[in-house]
Amino acid sequence: MKAIETNQLTKFYGKSRGITNVNLSVEEGDFFGFIGPNGAGKSTTIRTLLGLIFPTSGSAAVLGKSISQNRIEILSQVGYLPSEAMFYSGMRVRDILSYSAKLHQRDCKEEAGKLCERLELDISRRVDELSLGNRKKVGIVCALQHKPKLYILDEPTSGLDPLMQKEFYELLTERNQEGATVFLSSHVLSEISRYCKHAAVIRDGKILASDSVEKLGHTGVKRVTLQSAERVPEIPDAKNITVENGSVSFLYSGSPKQLLTSLADLSFEDFTVTDPDLEEVFMHYYVKEEN
Amino acid sequence: MSIFFHELKRGQKSLLVWSCAIAFMLGICVLIYPEMKTQMDGISTMFAEMGSFSEAFGMDRINFGTFIGFFGVECGNILGLGGALFAATLGISSLAKEEKEHTAEFLLTHPVSREKVLAEKLLAVFAQIVVLNMVSVLVTVLSALAIGESADVKTMSLLFLSYFIMQIEISAVTFGISAFLRGNGLGIGLGIAVLLYFLNIISNLTENVKFLKYITPFGYTEGADIISNGAIEMPYLAAGIVFTAAGIAIAFIQYRKKDIS
Numbered sequence: 001m002k003a004i005e006t007n008q009l010t011k012f013y014g015k016s017r018g019i020t021n022v023n024l025s026v027e028e029g030d031f032f033g034f035i036g037p038n039g040a041g042k043s044t045t046i047r048t049l050l051g052l053i054f055p056t057s058g059s060a061a062v063l064g065k066s067i068s069q070n071r072i073e074i075l076s077q078v079g080y081l082p083s084e085a086m087f088y089s090g091m092r093v094r095d096i097l098s099y100s101a102k103l104h105q106r107d108c109k110e111e112a113g114k115l116c117e118r119l120e121l122d123i124s125r126r127v128d129e130l131s132l133g134n135r136k137k138v139g140i141v142c143a144l145q146h147k148p149k150l151y152i153l154d155e156p157t158s159g160l161d162p163l164m165q166k167e168f169y170e171l172l173t174e175r176n177q178e179g180a181t182v183f184l185s186s187h188v189l190s191e192i193s194r195y196c197k198h199a200a201v202i203r204d205g206k207i208l209a210s211d212s213v214e215k216l217g218h219t220g221v222k223r224v225t226l227q228s229a230e231r232v233p234e235i236p237d238a239k240n241i242t243v244e245n246g247s248v249s250f251l252y253s254g255s256p257k258q259l260l261t262s263l264a265d266l267s268f269e270d271f272t273v274t275d276p277d278l279e280e281v282f283m284h285y286y287v288k289e290e291n
Numbered sequence: 292m293s294i295f296f297h298e299l300k301r302g303q304k305s306l307l308v309w310s311c312a313i314a315f316m317l318g319i320c321v322l323i324y325p326e327m328k329t330q331m332d333g334i335s336t337m338f339a340e341m342g343s344f345s346e347a348f349g350m351d352r353i354n355f356g357t358f359i360g361f362f363g364v365e366c367g368n369i370l371g372l373g374g375a376l377f378a379a380t381l382g383i384s385s386l387a388k389e390e391k392e393h394t395a396e397f398l399l400t401h402p403v404s405r406e407k408v409l410a411e412k413l414l415a416v417f418a419q420i421v422v423l424n425m426v427s428v429l430v431t432v433l434s435a436l437a438i439g440e441s442a443d444v445k446t447m448s449l450l451f452l453s454y455f456i457m458q459i460e461i462s463a464v465t466f467g468i469s470a471f472l473r474g475n476g477l478g479i480g481l482g483i484a485v486l487l488y489f490l491n492i493i494s495n496l497t498e499n500v501k502f503l504k505y506i507t508p509f510g511y512t513e514g515a516d517i518i519s520n521g522a523i524e525m526p527y528l529a530a531g532i533v534f535t536a537a538g539i540a541i542a543f544i545q546y547r548k549k550d551i552s
């Protein structure tokens with residue numbers, strides 16, 4: 001069974017684009033990253049999966065159940081962390097947590113206690129006094145306390161300090177090892193390359209690539225750097241050309257032979273050809289092609 | 292019933308303030324009656340000379356010199372208009388507030404159906420209206436006892452019943468409207484309540500627009516009609532029940548398919 005599967009999922013807000021023909025497939029037990037710049041359609045996809053908004057066309061299934069038919073059953077197995085968690089003003093953290101547990105019809109006191117301790121969250125505070133990071137923690141406890149099968153996390157680490165981010169990912173890794181599926185959206189590339197097994201890249205409402213994080217990194221693209229080059233070489237397959245302190249650097253996706261031929265009549269002191277790091281690959285997806 | 296109790300808890304301060312304010316004014320209104328009665332001759336002549344102003348409030352048709360006549364017009368307006376404003380704020384904000392404060396996302400990503408959310412929220416709105424009206428009845432009875440006045444129980448009950456049904460109608464209609472709103476609709480809610488109140492006054496002034504009484508719930512809360520007929524005007528009440536049902540039905544139809552942003 002797939003944890004998440006979408007089929008040509010499309011959402012338009014009136015005439016403006018949300019997502020178009022999104023096909024996502026997340027295996028059960030996966031740690032899946034969903035990457036894309038702001039406004040690419042990450043939240044739209046997530047909100048559609050949760051039944052907050054309704055697709056214009058296409059379909060999706062979460063934990064094997066159709067989002068249009070079995071919303072309640074899906075939600076009872078899902079822990080959701082919104083990118084901007086908002087709570088009822090005037091309520092205390094402990095009341096929010098217990099209201100969330102009641103809506104799940106479960107007793108989560110023990111688990112909530114453990115989570116609050118690990119995240120250093122004071123449950124006696126009023127939610128409207130909390131900083132962004134602390135509000136995020138309340139959201140995290142709400143998403144984790146009922147021990148769901150699937151975690152859907154929308155930009156989970158924004159607002160958390162580095163120590164808390166680490167603690168949070170430890171929590172997620174533990175849950176993942178216990179068999180739960182983690183699906184998180186982010187635009188922090190280092191997080192994705194560090195923790196996720198699979199990832200999908202979304203831009204302008206379309207999925208550009210979806211594969212294992214390793215394979216996404218090996219796209220056949222090389223980063224070529226020429227030290228003290230006399231001029232910028234004219235190579236047809238070179239992209240993302242930068243010139244800095246006399247050294248020229250570019251991404252190259254053509255054949256090695258052509259590269260050598262192109263460089264033959266150029267003088268330079270030294271040159272390196274490396275695999276670009278994952279971040280660079282994703283940047284490559286991010287940046288709109290000029291033509 | 293978690294949502295129902297959550298709603299009551301969220302609304303308890305507002306309910307306390309509205310109940311106290313309306314009950315206080317009702318109580319004062321009843322307590323000044325003995326003073327008014329001694330000057331009643333002058334007042335009756337005064338009202339007789341005011342023509343359409345008296346008509347607008349139905350004061351031309353009832354005997355101001357009796358306690359029930361005084362109550363039906365003077366005090367009735369307090370509970371009528373005050374209760375209508377309270378019902379409108381409750382109805383319009385019950386759903387809209389969740390979206391304005393972005394808590395709808397929190398609530399609706401829990402395993403509860405939208406129908407359940409609607410049903411429990413509506414029930415909470417009705418419950419708060421019941422409390423406000425019970426407090427009003429209690430304070431009225433106590434202050435009437437304090438000044439030693441009594442009134443026909445049936446007529447008094449009909450007056451209170453009509454105000455209660457009117458508040459239920461306004462809350463249901465504004466609830467239906469709020470299912471379409473994204474932000475805070477408080478202004479819209481209060482505007483509707485005041486508009487409906489004035490529609491009734493206009494319909495009292497001229498026969499040509501009598502049909503307005505079918506539209507505004509204040510048509511069947513008219514103290515003058517209830518006291519002189521000993522009954523609530525059935526055609527107006529029937530129209531009110533239709534509006535109430537329509538408001539609730541529209542809320543369910545619209546909110547089921549609404550995109551929560």
